[in-house]
Amino acid sequence: MAKDALIVIDVQNDFCEGGALAVSGGNEIVPIINKLILRFDRVILTQDWHTPAHSSFASSHPGKAPFETIAMPYGEQTLWPDHCIQGTNGADFHPDLEWTKAELVIRKGFRPHIDSYSAFYENDHVTPTGLAGYLRERGITHVTLVGLATDYCVAYSALDAAAQGFSAEVLLDSCRAIDLGGSLAAMTITMRKAGVTLI
Numbered sequence: 001m002a003k004d005a006l007i008v009i010d011v012q013n014d015f016c017e018g019g020a021l022a023v024s025g026g027n028e029i030v031p032i033i034n035k036l037i038l039r040f041d042r043v044i045l046t047q048d049w050h051t052p053a054h055s056s057f058a059s060s061h062p063g064k065a066p067f068e069t070i071a072m073p074y075g076e077q078t079l080w081p082d083h084c085i086q087g088t089n090g091a092d093f094h095p096d097l098e099w100t101k102a103e104l105v106i107r108k109g110f111r112p113h114i115d116s117y118s119a120f121y122e123n124d125h126v127t128p129t130g131l132a133g134y135l136r137e138r139g140i141t142h143v144t145l146v147g148l149a150t151d152y153c154v155a156y157s158a159l160d161a162a163a164q165g166f167s168a169e170v171l172l173d174s175c176r177a178i179d180l181g182g183s184l185a186a187m188t189i190t191m192r193k194a195g196v197t198l199i
């Protein structure tokens with residue numbers, strides 16, 4: 001029988017109402033995710049965890065505004081408002097998220113010169129976080145993904161999970177999207193093509 005883990009992506013204050021990079025409806029998913037956490041035997045969380053003046057922040061690039069893009073050595077990077085800075089309230093999990101049961105917290109985006117959307121690899125697609133090895137060593141073969149944002153960190157995590165040979169499922173009603181320039185529709189198609197199950 002497949003061994004399943006719930007991966008809760010970036011349910012942090014800065015992605016919820018009133019946060020620096022608030023995702024519309026982000027708060028609504030907290031009670032839904034809390035019910036899922038109760039149902040799963042294995043729960044893993046991710047936490048976007050940037051250095052101050054991180055290279056993914058528009059404020060680090062003179063003349064650039066949030067949501068513009070820039071060429072980085074590893075490819076095109078969208079620039080964001082300052083968010084989820086290590087040790088700040090914005091980087092904390094939403095206060096109502098029932099996270100105590102989680103067995104692992106994967107922090108990502110902590111290298112100043114590279115962003116990380118995926119829970120598995122940084123945006124260069126080669127620097128691993130260690131999550132694939134952790135799952136394999138624990139015999140976990142199936143991952144269920146929920147959280148923020150559908151079209152960025154959830155989608156890239158699901159794609160990498162599938163590429164790493166895990167069966168991956170995204171529960172769309174437990175996610176909310178940023179939807180920048182059609183990114184939600186595009187990532188939905190990309191996930192389907194990669195064999196990610198969207199529910």
Ligand code: VGL
Nearest residue numbers: 010048080148149152153
């Ligand atoms: C995310 C943009 C920047 C996310 C994180 O969690 O989807 N998006 N950092």
Ligand code: ZN
Nearest residue numbers: 048083084109
């Ligand atoms: Zn980020």
